[in-house]
Amino acid sequence: MNKSLLSFSLSAYWLIMGSVTGVVFSMWVLFENLSIILEWGFFRSNGVAFSFSLIFDWMSLVFISTVMVISGVVMLYSSSYMKGDKNINRFWLILLMFVGSMGFLIVSPNLLSLLLGWDGLGLSSYALVIYYQSESSQKAGMITILMNRLGDVGLLVSIGLLSASCGWGFVSSVDLVSGVAILLIILAGVTKSAQIPFSAWLPAAMAAPTPVSALVHSxxxxxxxxxxxxxxxxxxxxxxxxxxxxxxxxxxxxxxxxGANYESDMKKVIAMSTLSQLGLMMMSLSAGMIEFAFFHLITHAMFKATLFMCAGWMIHVSDISQDLRVFSVSGSWGPFLLGIFNCCNLALCGFPFLSGFFSKDLVLELMLSQGGSMLCSVIVVISSGLTFVYSVRMMSMVVSKESAGSSLSGSGDLEAASGGGMMALFVLSVALGFVMSWIVWPEGSVMLLLSLEKNLVFSVSILMLIVLLLKSDKTLSFTMMVNVMAYMWGLARISSWAPMQWVYKVSGLSIKSMESSWLEEVGPLGGRRVFLEMSSGLQEVQRSMLVSSYFAVSLVTMVVVIVLMS
Structure with a gap:
């Protein structure tokens, strides 16, 4: 076993063991209704105390356990997927820094310490996105880090505002401050979760290796x-x-x-599905359903990580393309991966009784039962129906293609450890929703909905699927819609092309009005002219002094000669 494989294996072992410990600890904290805060004081100056704090409640422990188990499986997966890469040790170190930054962010109870993990995530994600050092990855990395820096600025300014009113922004005291600080915190959350108008960086981050995508999007x-x-x-x-x-x-x-229904790249379809589910989580938060949003965050993390790893390995062994129109599955692990891939897609749809059903269906039913705006309900139902459509579309396009290679071929096949880790995540993707729903809400509840409301999402999904079938048969044509959806309502162009055009215009105007006009006269060109005139004057003075010296020497010589001759 080489050193790289040993590093990945040991990291995976400790991460998975830490996850098991975190799950046990979180159950104890949940059942005892505890929140543990550890604080270390550094020093006190002029009445201001500087300290470092960590918080351990059921949410932080469940989330960090989820991150650790997914990271452990991704480490095992990377040992196979990245085998033979020249910079695999650097990849391992950056991946550890990425996971460590996320863990530090999870257990930080105030904005000042949270900022360390927040910035660590931004820097390490940039290093991972540009890992392949290609032109496309460089562009994707630049879009990713610039959009995330907008949120970082909001977080920094909010820390300044909070420190003037209630300390360093502890989670229990944020409701005491002004709306400006709150708006900046929301801006930070919106940019990091790629909500409109900051959505373009999420599909662009697909330039990173597949193990990174499995972590980033889950x-x-x-x-x-x-x-x-x-x-x-x-x-x-x-x-x-x-x-x-x-x-x-x-x-x-x-x-x-x-957009996902008009995308042909498999990884980008999954990325767009992540964006859709993030919108669902944010919508749950805005409706006041905090715990339900967290519930969906955990279940989504499990099946989305599994989905990305399955898709990445199928692309890896197919030796063709990740274009769904020509994609096919090969290798001896092909049927196994395809089965897990389809089940995770069904979990994404909210298929009964997979993990996504217990969280997603619960959120949708609560939204419909609250009796809010009709427009909001229509958008939520249509979006959920479209989720079903693009999931079925992706499954059908993958399954319907004939294998490009022999199923007995072992080239690029998955190793047993990686396959076992993916199988463990798949089991969690199936069962976690059921288990977690009874642990977090043991008393249960009864929700009464009309038959129309209960079957609304399913009916809309079937209708959307019929429209998709008609479109595939060329019965319906949406050429203009395809062009719009392919660019995410123009956000992809606005985020990359439009700023560059604005920069070019401003720089051109700057060159014409400043660098080629008065600034040039005052600056380099004017300075050059002044120095030329000064040097010309000095040359004239030196020349005149030289001539005068020659004349004086000649005159003295003539006088001496005349005196000597006389």
Whole structure:
């Protein structure tokens, strides 16, 4: 066993063991209704105390256990997927830093310490996105880090505002501050979770290796914004800001669900599904369903990580393309991966009785039972129906293709440890929703809905599927819609092309009005002219002095000669 494989295996072992410990500890904390805060004081100066704190309650322990078990399986997966890579040790170190930053963010009870994990996530994610050092990965990394830095600025300014009013922004005191700080915290969460208008970086981050995508889109980077708003639930007092967040999240759901149905790249379809589910979580938060949003965050992390790893390995062994129109599955692990892939897709749809059903269906039923805006209900139902359609579309396109290679071929096949880890995540994707629903809400509850409301999402899903079938048979044509949806309502162009055009225009105007005009005269060109004139003057003076010296020497010589001759 080489050193790289040993590093990945040991990391996976300790992460999975830490996850098991965290689950046991979280059950004890949940049943005893405890919140444990550890604090270390550094020093006190002028009445201001500087300390470092960690919080361990059932939410932080469940979430960090989820992150650790997914990270452990991803480590095992990476040992096979990245085998033969020249920079695999660097990849391992950056991946550990990425996971460590997320863990530190989860257990931080105030914004100042949370910022360390937040910035660590941003830097390590940039290093992972540009890992392959290609032009496309460089562009994707630049979009990713610049959009996330907008949220970082909001978080920094909110820390300054909070420190002037209630300390360093502990989770229990955020509701005491002004709306500006709250708005900045929401901005940080929206940018990190890729909500409109900051959605373009999430599909662009697909330039990273597949193990990174499995982590980023399941339990780490994109969920950090949701977790931030879950933690600072005191902002619920500012209802007007929640209303804005609800509009943004619903538009994100609709945009991502529509876009996924017009996307042909397998990894981008899964990325758009992540964007849609993030919109659902944000919508749950804006409706005040904090615990239900967290519930869906955990179940989504499990099946989305499994889905990405299955898709990544099928692309890896197929030796063709990740384009769904020509994609096919090969290798001896092909049927196994395809079965897990389809089950995780069904969990994404909310198929009974998989994990996604217990969290997603619960959120949708609560939204419909609250009797809010009719427009909001329509958007939520249509988005959920479109989720079903693009999941079925992806499954049908993958299953319907004939294998490009022999099932007996062992080239690039999955190793047993990686396959076992994926199988464990698959079991959690199936059973976690049922188990967690009874542990977190042991008393149970009865929700009464009309038959129309109960069957509304299913009916809309079937209708959308019929429209998709008609479109595939060329009965319906949506050429203009395809062009719009392919660019995420223009967000992809706005985020990349439009800023560059603006920069080019501003720089061109700057060159014409400043560098080629008065600034040039005052600066380099004017300085050059002054120095030329000064040097010319000095040359004239030196020349005149030289001539004068020659004349004086000549005159003295003539006088001496005349005197000597006389």
């Amino acid at each position: 339990s780490t980077l994109v969920t950090a914004g949701v977790y931030l708003l879950i933690r600072y639930k005191g902002i619920s007092a500012h209802s007007s800001m929640w209303e804005v967040l609800m509009i943004v999240s619903m538009m994100t759901m609709l945009m991502a669900s529509l």
